[in-house]
Amino acid sequence: MNSNDFIIKIDSLNKSFGKIKALDNLNLEIKKGELLGIIGPNGAGKTTAIRITSCILQPDSGDILIDDMSIHSDQIKIKSMIGYLPEEPNLYERFKARDLLKYFAELYGVPKDRIEDRINELLKLVNMSHRADDRINTFSKGLRQRIGIARALIHDPKIIIFDEPTMGLDPATAHNIREFIRSLKGEKTIILCTHYMDEADSLCDRVAILNQGKIIDMGTPEYLKSKIHGDIILELKVRNPNNNDADLIRGFDSVEGVNIKGNLFLISLKSKKDIRGIINVFNNDILSVNTMEPTLEDVFIQTVK
Amino acid sequence: MKFITIAEWEFKETLKSKKFLIIFCLQISMLFLMIFVFNAFAVNIQSDKGVSITPSLSGFASLDIDDQGHLFTKYINPSLINVQSSDYNNSLQNLNNGEITGFVQVPSDSLNSIRNIDTINVKLYLDYNDPKRSVIRDEVNSTVNIMATAISNSWINSLIPQNTTQIAVNQQSTGQSLQIQILTNAMLAILLFLPLFFFGNMIIDSVVGEKERKTGEILMAMPISPSQIILGKILAVEGVIAIQIAFWMIILFIMGFKFADPILIYILVIITALPILGVTTIISAYSKNYKEAGIGITISYIGVVGVLIIPALTYLSIKSLASNISPMTMVMRIFSGETIPFWQYFIPIVFIFLVTILTYWISIKLFERDDIFFGPRPRLIRLFLELIRFKKNVK
Numbered sequence: 001m002n003s004n005d006f007i008i009k010i011d012s013l014n015k016s017f018g019k020i021k022a023l024d025n026l027n028l029e030i031k032k033g034e035l036l037g038i039i040g041p042n043g044a045g046k047t048t049a050i051r052i053t054s055c056i057l058q059p060d061s062g063d064i065l066i067d068d069m070s071i072h073s074d075q076i077k078i079k080s081m082i083g084y085l086p087e088e089p090n091l092y093e094r095f096k097a098r099d100l101l102k103y104f105a106e107l108y109g110v111p112k113d114r115i116e117d118r119i120n121e122l123l124k125l126v127n128m129s130h131r132a133d134d135r136i137n138t139f140s141k142g143l144r145q146r147i148g149i150a151r152a153l154i155h156d157p158k159i160i161i162f163d164e165p166t167m168g169l170d171p172a173t174a175h176n177i178r179e180f181i182r183s184l185k186g187e188k189t190i191i192l193c194t195h196y197m198d199e200a201d202s203l204c205d206r207v208a209i210l211n212q213g214k215i216i217d218m219g220t221p222e223y224l225k226s227k228i229h230g231d232i233i234l235e236l237k238v239r240n241p242n243n244n245d246a247d248l249i250r251g252f253d254s255v256e257g258v259n260i261k262g263n264l265f266l267i268s269l270k271s272k273k274d275i276r277g278i279i280n281v282f283n284n285d286i287l288s289v290n291t292m293e294p295t296l297e298d299v300f301i302q303t304v305k
Numbered sequence: 306m307k308f309i310t311i312a313e314w315e316f317k318e319t320l321k322s323k324k325f326l327i328i329f330c331l332q333i334s335m336l337f338l339m340i341f342v343f344n345a346f347a348v349n350i351q352s353d354k355g356v357s358i359t360p361s362l363s364g365f366a367s368l369d370i371d372d373q374g375h376l377f378t379k380y381i382n383p384s385l386i387n388v389q390s391s392d393y394n395n396s397l398q399n400l401n402n403g404e405i406t407g408f409v410q411v412p413s414d415s416l417n418s419i420r421n422i423d424t425i426n427v428k429l430y431l432d433y434n435d436p437k438r439s440v441i442r443d444e445v446n447s448t449v450n451i452m453a454t455a456i457s458n459s460w461i462n463s464l465i466p467q468n469t470t471q472i473a474v475n476q477q478s479t480g481q482s483l484q485i486q487i488l489t490n491a492m493l494a495i496l497l498f499l500p501l502f503f504f505g506n507m508i509i510d511s512v513v514g515e516k517e518r519k520t521g522e523i524l525m526a527m528p529i530s531p532s533q534i535i536l537g538k539i540l541a542v543e544g545v546i547a548i549q550i551a552f553w554m555i556i557l558f559i560m561g562f563k564f565a566d567p568i569l570i571y572i573l574v575i576i577t578a579l580p581i582l583g584v585t586t587i588i589s590a591y592s593k594n595y596k597e598a599g600i601g602i603t604i605s606y607i608g609v610v611g612v613l614i615i616p617a618l619t620y621l622s623i624k625s626l627a628s629n630i631s632p633m634t635m636v637m638r639i640f641s642g643e644t645i646p647f648w649q650y651f652i653p654i655v656f657i658f659l660v661t662i663l664t665y666w667i668s669i670k671l672f673e674r675d676d677i678f679f680g681p682r683p684r685l686i687r688l689f690l691e692l693i694r695f696k697k698n699v700k
Contacts, residue, residue, distance in 0.1 A: 018681045056525045057675045079528035090519040094318055106310045107527045151523070 007032045007159065007189050008053065013062035015048055015213075022048040024213035026062070035181070035190040037204030039197065039296070041304055045213040046193045047087065050161050053191065054084045066159065080108065083152035087164040089144040093137040097128060097147050100136060101154055108155035122150040126180065142173035149180065159189045166199060178203060197296040207296065211304045224299045234267040234275060235290040238282050241265065248281050263287075268294075307529045311537025315511060316544045325507075329549065332503045336553060339499065340560055343492055366437040367404065368445075369396035372411040377427065380455065381448045386441065400432055407431045407441040419456055490637040491617060493562055497570065498613060498633055500553055501578050504542055505585045505602045511538045512589035512672075513598045521678060531673035535590075535665065539582050546578045564640050576657050577632045581609055583664025590671035593682065630656040667692065 008030040015023040022045045030036050038046050051057040053064055055075045064071045066078045091100055098119060105115045123129045126146040136144065145165065152160060162181065166174035181203055184190060194200050200207050201221045208218040217224060238245075246258045249267060252274040259266040267278065272291075279286060319325050369391040372378050381388055391399070396408040408430040412418065415425045429445050431438040512535075515521030524534060554571060564570060584605050592598035613633045620628035620637065628634045629652040638645055670692055671677050683691070 017676075017679075051522075051679075054526045056522060057679065076528045076530070079526060082526070084523065084526040086519075086522050088519055090523065092318075092520055093518070094322055103310075103314050104523075104527070106314075107307060107529060109307075109528070 005031050007067055008191075009065040010049070010053070011063050011065070013049070013052060013064065014060045015045075015052060015057065016060055022213055023052070023059070026210075026213065026215065028208060028215060028218075030189060030191065032189055033186050034205050035185050035192060035203060037200035037207040038191065038193045038210055039195070039200050039207060039300055040210035044210040044304075046210055047163055048213075049210070050084075050163055050191060050193055054082050054161055055079050056084075080155065081158045083155065083157035083160040085145075085148050085152040085160070085162045085165055087167060089141065089148035091136045091144060091147060091151070094135065096133050096135050097123070097139075098132045100147065101150055104151050105154045110155055118154060118156075119150075122153055125153075126150045127176070142169050145169060145173070145177065149177070157188070159191070160184065161191045161193075163193045164195060165192070166194070166196060174199075197300055201296040209300060209303050217299075217303050221296055224303075225294045225296060227299070231293070232269045232272060233292045233294055234265075234269055234278065235288075235292060236265040236267070236279070236282065236286060237288040238263055238265060239285040239287060245281055249278055252277060307527075308533040308537035308540065311529075311534060312540035312544065315538060315541035319507070319541065319545055325545075328506075332500065332549065333552070333556070335503075336496070336500065336556070339496055340557075343496065366406045366441050366444075368441055369399055369405050369408040370411070371396060372409070373413045374411065374416050376415055376452060376456075377409060377411045377448060380451045381444065386444055397430070400430055403432065403435070405432070406435045406437045407445070409445055419460065422460075490640045491614075491621065493557075493564070493640055494617060494633045494637045495614070496557065496562075497550075497554070497574055497636060498577065500549055501546065501574070501581050502606055502610070503549075504546055504578070504582070505606065507542045507545065508538070508582060508585040509589050509592075509595055509598045509602065511542065512586060513592050513595055516678065517594055525678070532669045535586060535669050535672050539579075539586060539665070542582055543575075543578055546582075547575050550574050550578075565642060566639050570636050570639055573632045573636055573653065576654070577613070580657055580660035580664055583661050583668060584609060586668040587664055587671065590668050591677060591682070591685075591688075593680070626652070629653055632657060 006029040008028070010026055010028040013023050013026040014021075024045075026045070026049060028049075038049065040046050048057065052059050052071065053066070055071050055078055059071075066081060069078055071078060092103075095103065101119045101122065102115055105118060106112075110118060119132075120129070123132050126149055128143065128146050128150065131139070131143065136147065139147065149165070152162075165181065166177050169177065178199060181190065181192065185203075185205075192200070192204060204221060206219060207221055207224060208215050209224070210216070217227075219227070241260060241263045243260075246260060246265070249255055249258050249265070254270045254272075254274045255278075256268040256270055258268075269275070275291075279289065365386065367387040367389070368381075369389055370378055370381075371392055372390070378388065378390070389405075391408070393410060396405070396410075399405045400408050410428040410430070412425060412427075417423075418425050427445075427449055429442065431441060515524060525531075550571065554567060558567075585602055588601035588605060589598050592601055613631050616628040616631035617633040617637055619625065620634045626649075629649055632653040635645070635650065635653050671688075676683060677688075
């Protein structure tokens with residue numbers, strides 16, 4: 001891949017808070033139009049990494065190049081290219097939704113004759129036109145999040161950074177926001193920090209797993225899932241489980257691992273070709289058969305364990 | 306010029322806020338109360354008639370004068386002392402009844418005594434139960450001095466017939482007694498500068514509020530430098546102060562306070578707000594929450610009040626040039642109608658300008674540090690050493 005395809009290049013980034021090392025020599029490259037998910041346990045350094053990328057925090061060492069501009073020398077230009085939505089949709093409570101968007105549009109330097117149109121366009125996009133003239137302090141968390149998204153997009157940024165955008169929202173609102181993020185895919189470069197593995201799995205082109213300030217694995221969701229568990233998990237409930245059966249199963253070519261939980265056999269397979277043979281091992285002792293694909297959550301738990 | 310956008314929005318939203326309007330009304334009520342306290346103090350010294358809503362000090366004390374030659378009456382300051390002509394017996398009776406504070410008796414043959422170059426014995430009787438007696442005593446002493454100077458000059462001139470220059474004695478040149486100066490000039494100046502200390506909470510709300518409400522994170526992500534954010538916030542509060550001070554000065558006028566050069570006084574008061582806002586912003590930028598900022602501002606304002614008032618009070622007694630670093634001194638001098646050389650106006654202005662630059666510089670330096678905004682905050686000593694570049698900033 002040509003290095004010019006990357007719009008964000010994070011190079012040897014380090015950041016500590018007192019004695020706590022939040023980022024430890026972090027390196028990462030993000031392509032133009034890519035949606036990169038960052039997952040990791042609490043305190044892994046996700047928020048720190050995106051705050052530095054948004055030029056809110058200063059790194060102790062290392063650099064980030066955004067469109068070939070350094071965060072050390074071109075902060076104002078970089079900030080104009082980024083739309084940042086923090087974890088909590090903290091907005092100025094006393095403002096009306098429309099006024100808030102106008103305020104930020106002016107701060108971002110959106111041309112005055114474009115502001116009203118842009119606000120109406122975004123309010124429609126986040127389905128908030130009917131509440132445009134209400135004060136923020138009358139909004140639920142979901143509505144605030146929608147206004148927060150509109151605020152982050154007001155200046156039509158090239159890069160959008162979402163920090164836990166669906167955290168604490170009801171399933172319907174979370175679904176709407178996910179669909180909205182999906183609609184931006186390809187058009188914008190997006191970084192999505194999330195705790196929801198299914199969200200990362202369904203939305204992201206690539207996922208980076210961050211732990212203790214380092215990227216411990218990165219790739220497409222499919223790649224990460226196959227790397228940990230294989231392609232398929234075969235779940236067999238049997239009448240009389242024993243270890244000899246487990247040894248017999250391990251002898252099949254496609255078997256990557258066997259895990260026994262009571263009378264339940266969880267068998268990781270590279271392919272489906274040996275399923276019939278494995279079932280035959282148990283003769284008539286099988287109570288139920290189930291096949292599952294591994295989830296990103298399985299990958300996450302295995303990786304950060 | 307993004308700071309203008311910030312200032313404009315903050316100013317607009319502040320004026321629209323119901324909370325601000327309530328605080329504004331409470332502040333004005335409090336200032337009204339100060340007038341009543343000030344006035345009640347003056348009126349209670351004067352009589353026991355109760356509270357008056359005319360706070361000027363005219364007729365502050367009553368004095369009977371038995372002066373048939375009208376020598377003394379000519380020179381006494383009638384704006385402060387309620388003077389009435391009387392004779393010895395009536396005046397003593399008035400003094401015993403507590404209707405007057407003092408009685409001055411000037412001998413009826415004083416003009417002859419002057420011609421014969423004799424001494425004139427002016428007698429002063431005071432009511433020692435009345436606390437205003439010291440004001441009367443000082444005023445009578447002052448008047449006697451003026452009178453003596455005028456008569457002496459007149460006599461000297463009469464010895465030189467070709468000298469036709471009229472003797473002009475300026476009452477103000479000798480000054481009022483210290484007590485009266487404190488009451489009229491210092492108290493009025495304090496009343497004018499007092500509202501400047503009501504706006505600390507606005508800066509706390511504007512700066513610390515960004516941390517408490519966590520809105521600062523999105524503000525920091527804007528393509529604006531920390532200096533523009535700070536300037537915008539200060540400018541918004543300065544705008545509100547300008548309105549409130551104008552409002553307050555109009556009220557003082559209506560309540561009977563009169564002062565020369567109101568525009569000059571207004572400008573001096575308004576620019577005094579700048580370093581006070583700078584100090585408040587330093588504390589707000591460093592503070593983690595409202596409580597911490599509140600404590601910091603309470604302590605720092607004691608110092609700020611000292612810097613304003615102490616030079617002003619010093620000027621009343623020793624009139625040193627250095628006292629003019631306080632804009633309050635300058636305002637007091639304007640109140641007293643003093644002729645102030647133009648260059649002396651630059652003393653408080655330069656002082657304000659320097660303190661403003663220093664405090665804004667420190668505020669901006671603090672605001673742009675992410676460790677202060679997001680924590681963990683460095684200790685004050687370390688921070689100070691880093692600010693003066695004694696210690697390298699290790700983030």
